[in-house]
Amino acid sequence: MATQFDLIVLGGGPAGYVCAIRAAQLGLATAVIEKEKLGGVCVNIGCIPTKALLHSAYIAHLLKNAADFGIQTTGVKTDYGVAMQRSRKVADQNSRGVDFLMKKHKITVIKGAGVLQPGRKVKVGGDVYEAKKAVVIATGSRVKGIPQIGLELNKTTVISSDEALLLDRTPASLAVIGAGAVGMEFADIFNAFGVTVTLIEALPRILPLEDADASTELAKSYKKRGITVIAGAQVTKATVAKDKVMLDVEAGGAKQQVETAAVLMAAGRAVNVENIGLKECGVQLTDRGFVKVDQNLQTTAAGYYAIGDVAGPPMLAHKGSREGVVLAERLAGRKPHPIRYDNVPSVTYCHPEVASIGLTEERCKEQKLDYVAGKFPFSANGRARGTGETEGFVKIVRDKKYGEILGAHIVGAHASEIIHELAVARENEYTVEEIDLAIHAHPTMSEAVAEAALDSLGRVLNM
Numbered sequence: 001m002a003t004q005f006d007l008i009v010l011g012g013g014p015a016g017y018v019c020a021i022r023a024a025q026l027g028l029a030t031a032v033i034e035k036e037k038l039g040g041v042c043v044n045i046g047c048i049p050t051k052a053l054l055h056s057a058y059i060a061h062l063l064k065n066a067a068d069f070g071i072q073t074t075g076v077k078t079d080y081g082v083a084m085q086r087s088r089k090v091a092d093q094n095s096r097g098v099d100f101l102m103k104k105h106k107i108t109v110i111k112g113a114g115v116l117q118p119g120r121k122v123k124v125g126g127d128v129y130e131a132k133k134a135v136v137i138a139t140g141s142r143v144k145g146i147p148q149i150g151l152e153l154n155k156t157t158v159i160s161s162d163e164a165l166l167l168d169r170t171p172a173s174l175a176v177i178g179a180g181a182v183g184m185e186f187a188d189i190f191n192a193f194g195v196t197v198t199l200i201e202a203l204p205r206i207l208p209l210e211d212a213d214a215s216t217e218l219a220k221s222y223k224k225r226g227i228t229v230i231a232g233a234q235v236t237k238a239t240v241a242k243d244k245v246m247l248d249v250e251a252g253g254a255k256q257q258v259e260t261a262a263v264l265m266a267a268g269r270a271v272n273v274e275n276i277g278l279k280e281c282g283v284q285l286t287d288r289g290f291v292k293v294d295q296n297l298q299t300t301a302a303g304y305y306a307i308g309d310v311a312g313p314p315m316l317a318h319k320g321s322r323e324g325v326v327l328a329e330r331l332a333g334r335k336p337h338p339i340r341y342d343n344v345p346s347v348t349y350c351h352p353e354v355a356s357i358g359l360t361e362e363r364c365k366e367q368k369l370d371y372v373a374g375k376f377p378f379s380a381n382g383r384a385r386g387t388g389e390t391e392g393f394v395k396i397v398r399d400k401k402y403g404e405i406l407g408a409h410i411v412g413a414h415a416s417e418i419i420h421e422l423a424v425a426r427e428n429e430y431t432v433e434e435i436d437l438a439i440h441a442h443p444t445m446s447e448a449v450a451e452a453a454l455d456s457l458g459r460v461l462n463m
């Protein structure tokens, strides 16, 4: 095996493997070092298997309400173990797909844990590999507990998404700590599989980074489905027993105890920066523990770059992949379109889905922007009525004078797909008038986008 490459990428997740593919496409001799399966967290224990389980959850929910659609179902039973096995197959298929892509692009895959060395070198076991151009750090992130309050991950009663994705059966009850993307998605899944779910969020509302209207809509929807939401809550103490956990929770000045069979920690992730030789190579970290990078994704050590979760928020697969592409192009001497970090879509795949891009209304207020918000509910959309998916809305916040789209927020079925119309619009600086000029097919959920644009202009048609 060769020991010299143009580019060596440490980590084969969506940032690293995509960077390697683009580099190889541009003629750079490239190697990827990966200690586990190719595809990283996203493919193996993150985005992909979670979406498979969320689809099982969706089917369970649909069947419970099938009678409304003229379909009688009797004896509908859920089996988490079967859904889990299916999700593993999907994840494995995707990981094998990455293996195939590496072969297709003649990228060398080195199995093992890499440690950076000075001089653009990486040691794997007893072998040392050298990069002529660059070493790319794409080591990603991992789950974490909160040992400070007694919630250390123990893989049985205090679990993370890693374990939740591999359970054969559901626990009788589950407290989910944190109502960001991970917490929202797993609360949705376990509720659909019949588990009593309590969702506990420290900040005043669930999905705290989303527009307040989105949080309100989801809180309403989760309540309807029997998920207990406790927001603005502090877990002051956790008593972990063999088969249950007792949580002391304070919210709104009141104290309560939540007894649960298991706790799922979803209060953020830790980045993988330990034991990979960063210090030895002069690669510094930020105050928040990410690898410090400049606008070219170069670390504080020349010839060492970082992309993906390890290089800072948002910790999203698509942000990491885009960094990988842009970095590969720069290293190959191209001048790629710069990454607009204010234009990375955010999606939570719970039901109803939540998707957004750009500024929330609160942020517009904080920044004292002169804006107008337009909103269109799916309850007034013909397609949504047809499928019975009338929860949610499209909200567009536009600049008052020029009509520029400052932010867009979608709650509803297929929000994760619909958001891209707004992503294209924002990347190309289209206005709300231009959104409306594009003819939207009828009947579609996307018509709500055009209607929200029109609403922001004071001329909504179907409401």
Ligand code: NAI
Pocket: 146, 177, 178, 179, 180, 181, 182, 183, 185, 200, 201, 202, 203, 207, 208, 233, 234, 235, 265, 266, 267, 268, 269, 314, 315, 316, 346, 347, 348, 349
């Ligand atoms: P997160 O940072 O998005 O959300 C964690 C939530 O936990 C926050 O709302 C925070 O206020 C809350 N929290 C923190 N400490 C708490 C405490 N002691 N008690 C109660 N609540 C507490 O992190 P999350 O959801 O774990 O996800 C990790 C990363 O992975 C994020 O960057 C996320 O965007 C990404 N991810 C993305 C997905 C997607 O795009 N659909 C799916 C899953 C994860």
